[in-house]
Amino acid sequence: EVQLVESGGGLVQPGGSLRLSCAASGFTFSSYEMNWVRQAPGKGLEWVSYISSRGSPIYYADSVKGRFSISRDNAKNSLYLQMNSLRAEDTAVYYCAREKFAGYYYGMDVWGQGTTVTVSS
Protein backbone atom coordinates (compact mmCIF):
# COMPACT_ATOMS: atom_id res chain seq x y z
CA GLU A 1 0.00 0.00 0.00
CA VAL A 2 1.28 3.42 -0.95
CA GLN A 3 1.51 5.44 2.23
CA LEU A 4 2.93 8.59 3.77
CA VAL A 5 2.98 8.94 7.56
CA GLU A 6 3.91 12.20 9.24
CA SER A 7 5.16 12.51 12.80
CA GLY A 8 6.88 15.00 15.07
CA GLY A 9 4.10 17.52 15.61
CA GLY A 10 3.23 18.92 19.00
CA LEU A 11 3.01 21.98 21.20
CA VAL A 12 5.97 24.36 21.09
CA GLN A 13 6.56 27.84 22.46
CA PRO A 14 7.03 30.83 20.16
CA GLY A 15 10.63 31.01 19.04
CA GLY A 16 11.08 27.28 19.50
CA SER A 17 11.97 24.52 17.06
CA LEU A 18 10.41 21.32 15.85
CA ARG A 19 11.39 18.67 13.34
CA LEU A 20 8.70 16.92 11.33
CA SER A 21 9.24 13.57 9.64
CA CYS A 22 7.37 11.84 6.86
CA ALA A 23 7.87 8.09 6.36
CA ALA A 24 7.13 6.75 2.89
CA SER A 25 6.26 3.16 2.02
CA GLY A 26 4.80 1.18 -0.86
CA PHE A 27 6.57 3.10 -3.63
CA THR A 28 10.04 4.06 -4.84
CA PHE A 29 10.55 7.16 -2.69
CA SER A 30 13.70 8.24 -4.50
CA SER A 31 11.75 8.66 -7.75
CA TYR A 32 9.36 11.29 -6.43
CA GLU A 33 9.48 14.97 -5.66
CA MET A 34 8.11 15.81 -2.22
CA ASN A 35 6.23 18.73 -0.70
CA TRP A 36 5.11 20.02 2.68
CA VAL A 37 1.71 21.68 2.73
CA ARG A 38 0.02 23.12 5.81
CA GLN A 39 -3.47 24.13 6.83
CA ALA A 40 -4.15 26.50 9.69
CA PRO A 41 -7.33 25.84 11.72
CA GLY A 42 -10.36 26.72 9.62
CA LYS A 43 -8.21 28.03 6.78
CA GLY A 44 -7.18 26.91 3.31
CA LEU A 45 -4.18 24.97 2.07
CA GLU A 46 -0.80 26.70 2.06
CA TRP A 47 2.18 25.24 0.22
CA VAL A 48 5.29 25.33 2.42
CA SER A 49 8.23 23.70 0.68
CA TYR A 50 9.36 21.44 -2.19
CA ILE A 51 12.36 19.17 -2.64
CA SER A 52 13.21 17.34 -5.84
CA SER A 53 13.77 13.58 -5.96
CA ARG A 54 17.54 13.99 -5.73
CA GLY A 55 17.50 16.70 -3.06
CA SER A 56 17.94 19.75 -5.28
CA PRO A 57 16.40 22.09 -6.21
CA ILE A 58 14.57 23.16 -3.07
CA TYR A 59 11.93 25.88 -2.82
CA TYR A 60 10.18 27.59 0.08
CA ALA A 61 7.17 29.80 0.55
CA ASP A 62 8.11 33.36 1.48
CA SER A 63 6.33 32.91 4.83
CA VAL A 64 8.85 30.27 5.99
CA LYS A 65 12.00 31.15 4.04
CA GLY A 66 15.00 31.43 6.33
CA ARG A 67 13.23 29.64 9.20
CA PHE A 68 12.28 26.24 7.78
CA SER A 69 14.54 23.69 6.09
CA ILE A 70 13.39 20.72 4.02
CA SER A 71 15.52 17.62 3.52
CA ARG A 72 15.20 13.98 2.58
CA ASP A 73 17.01 10.69 3.10
CA ASN A 74 16.26 8.41 0.18
CA ALA A 75 18.02 5.50 1.86
CA LYS A 76 15.56 5.77 4.75
CA ASN A 77 12.53 6.65 2.60
CA SER A 78 12.03 9.73 4.71
CA LEU A 79 11.27 13.41 4.31
CA TYR A 80 11.93 16.05 6.95
CA LEU A 81 10.99 19.61 7.81
CA GLN A 82 13.15 21.43 10.33
CA MET A 83 11.16 24.36 11.70
CA ASN A 84 12.97 27.08 13.66
CA SER A 85 11.91 30.43 15.10
CA LEU A 86 8.32 29.25 15.22
CA ARG A 87 5.51 31.77 15.37
CA ALA A 88 1.87 31.55 16.35
CA GLU A 89 0.94 31.81 12.68
CA ASP A 90 2.80 28.55 11.99
CA THR A 91 0.10 26.69 13.92
CA ALA A 92 -1.39 24.24 11.45
CA VAL A 93 -1.78 20.67 10.31
CA TYR A 94 1.28 19.82 8.26
CA TYR A 95 0.94 17.36 5.39
CA CYS A 96 3.63 15.73 3.30
CA ALA A 97 2.66 14.95 -0.28
CA ARG A 98 4.45 13.21 -3.12
CA GLU A 99 4.61 14.44 -6.67
CA LYS A 100 5.83 12.80 -9.85
CA PHE A 101 7.81 14.67 -12.48
CA ALA A 102 8.19 13.15 -15.94
CA GLY A 103 8.44 16.02 -18.37
CA TYR A 104 5.82 17.87 -16.41
CA TYR A 105 4.41 17.66 -12.91
CA TYR A 106 1.60 15.22 -12.25
CA GLY A 107 0.30 16.91 -9.12
CA MET A 108 0.39 15.85 -5.47
CA ASP A 109 -1.27 12.46 -5.78
CA VAL A 110 -0.54 10.91 -2.37
CA TRP A 111 -0.84 12.74 0.94
CA GLY A 112 -0.20 11.78 4.52
CA GLN A 113 -2.80 12.12 7.25
CA GLY A 114 -1.09 15.19 8.67
CA THR A 115 0.62 16.09 11.93
CA THR A 116 -0.52 19.01 14.08
CA VAL A 117 1.84 21.78 15.13
CA THR A 118 0.67 24.24 17.77
CA VAL A 119 2.79 27.27 18.58
CA SER A 120 1.67 28.82 21.84
CA SER A 121 3.00 29.95 25.20
Place this chain on the structure above:
Amino acid sequence: SYELTQPPSVSVSPGQTARITCSGDALPKQYAYWYQQKPGQAPILVIYKDNERPSGIPERFSGSSSGTTVTLTISGVQAEDEADYYCQTADISGTYVFGTGTKVTVL
Protein backbone atom coordinates in the same frame (compact mmCIF):
# COMPACT_ATOMS: atom_id res chain seq x y z
CA SER B 1 3.15 37.22 -3.65
CA TYR B 2 1.25 35.36 -6.36
CA GLU B 3 -2.46 34.64 -5.80
CA LEU B 4 -5.15 32.37 -7.20
CA THR B 5 -8.70 33.56 -6.69
CA GLN B 6 -11.68 31.24 -6.28
CA PRO B 7 -15.30 31.93 -5.32
CA PRO B 8 -15.84 31.18 -1.63
CA SER B 9 -18.84 28.97 -2.24
CA VAL B 10 -20.87 27.21 -4.90
CA SER B 11 -24.25 25.59 -4.30
CA VAL B 12 -25.73 22.98 -6.59
CA SER B 13 -28.63 20.52 -6.57
CA PRO B 14 -27.96 16.80 -6.96
CA GLY B 15 -27.63 15.82 -10.61
CA GLN B 16 -26.84 19.34 -11.73
CA THR B 17 -23.49 20.75 -12.86
CA ALA B 18 -21.10 22.63 -10.58
CA ARG B 19 -18.44 24.90 -12.03
CA ILE B 20 -15.63 26.26 -9.90
CA THR B 21 -13.37 28.93 -11.33
CA CYS B 22 -9.80 29.82 -10.43
CA SER B 23 -8.16 32.98 -11.72
CA GLY B 24 -4.51 33.98 -11.79
CA ASP B 25 -2.04 35.71 -14.10
CA ALA B 26 0.30 32.70 -14.31
CA LEU B 27 -2.38 30.30 -15.46
CA PRO B 28 -1.85 30.84 -19.21
CA LYS B 29 1.76 29.71 -18.75
CA GLN B 30 1.49 27.08 -16.02
CA TYR B 31 -0.59 23.94 -15.57
CA ALA B 32 -3.35 23.88 -13.00
CA TYR B 33 -4.22 21.17 -10.53
CA TRP B 34 -7.38 20.63 -8.50
CA TYR B 35 -7.81 19.03 -5.08
CA GLN B 36 -10.87 17.92 -3.16
CA GLN B 37 -10.82 18.03 0.64
CA LYS B 38 -13.52 16.74 2.93
CA PRO B 39 -13.67 17.73 6.63
CA GLY B 40 -10.97 16.09 8.71
CA GLN B 41 -9.35 14.44 5.70
CA ALA B 42 -6.27 15.02 3.59
CA PRO B 43 -6.74 16.50 0.13
CA ILE B 44 -7.23 14.29 -2.93
CA LEU B 45 -5.95 15.17 -6.40
CA VAL B 46 -8.88 15.23 -8.84
CA ILE B 47 -7.37 17.01 -11.89
CA TYR B 48 -3.78 17.50 -13.03
CA LYS B 49 -2.22 19.28 -16.02
CA ASP B 50 -5.37 21.42 -16.48
CA ASN B 51 -7.68 18.65 -17.63
CA GLU B 52 -6.25 15.19 -16.90
CA ARG B 53 -7.99 12.92 -14.45
CA PRO B 54 -5.97 10.59 -12.17
CA SER B 55 -6.97 6.95 -12.10
CA GLY B 56 -9.85 6.32 -9.75
CA ILE B 57 -11.38 9.78 -10.12
CA PRO B 58 -14.93 9.64 -11.51
CA GLU B 59 -15.51 10.86 -15.07
CA ARG B 60 -17.92 13.51 -13.80
CA PHE B 61 -14.86 15.55 -12.76
CA SER B 62 -13.29 17.55 -15.61
CA GLY B 63 -11.02 20.54 -16.01
CA SER B 64 -10.62 23.27 -18.60
CA SER B 65 -8.47 26.32 -19.17
CA SER B 66 -9.04 29.62 -20.90
CA GLY B 67 -6.61 32.49 -20.54
CA THR B 68 -6.14 33.48 -16.92
CA THR B 69 -8.98 31.26 -15.68
CA VAL B 70 -9.20 27.53 -15.15
CA THR B 71 -12.44 25.74 -14.31
CA LEU B 72 -13.26 22.54 -12.48
CA THR B 73 -16.58 21.09 -13.62
CA ILE B 74 -18.49 18.45 -11.72
CA SER B 75 -21.23 17.01 -13.93
CA GLY B 76 -24.13 15.19 -12.34
CA VAL B 77 -23.15 16.27 -8.83
CA GLN B 78 -23.63 13.70 -6.10
CA ALA B 79 -24.01 14.22 -2.37
CA GLU B 80 -20.51 12.78 -1.83
CA ASP B 81 -19.02 15.63 -3.88
CA GLU B 82 -19.76 18.09 -1.10
CA ALA B 83 -16.31 19.29 -0.08
CA ASP B 84 -13.78 22.09 -0.33
CA TYR B 85 -11.97 22.39 -3.64
CA TYR B 86 -8.60 24.05 -4.21
CA CYS B 87 -6.78 24.92 -7.40
CA GLN B 88 -2.98 24.99 -7.44
CA THR B 89 -0.25 26.05 -9.79
CA ALA B 90 3.37 27.13 -9.87
CA ASP B 91 4.83 30.55 -10.51
CA ILE B 92 7.87 31.17 -12.70
CA SER B 93 10.25 30.85 -9.75
CA GLY B 94 9.15 27.28 -9.12
CA THR B 95 7.20 27.95 -5.96
CA TYR B 96 3.68 26.64 -5.64
CA VAL B 97 0.49 28.41 -4.69
CA PHE B 98 -2.97 27.18 -3.76
CA GLY B 99 -6.17 28.98 -4.53
CA THR B 100 -8.34 30.48 -1.83
CA GLY B 101 -10.65 27.47 -1.85
CA THR B 102 -14.31 26.92 -2.76
CA LYS B 103 -16.85 25.19 -0.58
CA VAL B 104 -19.25 23.14 -2.69
CA THR B 105 -22.62 22.56 -1.06
CA VAL B 106 -25.01 19.98 -2.46
CA LEU B 107 -28.51 21.18 -1.73
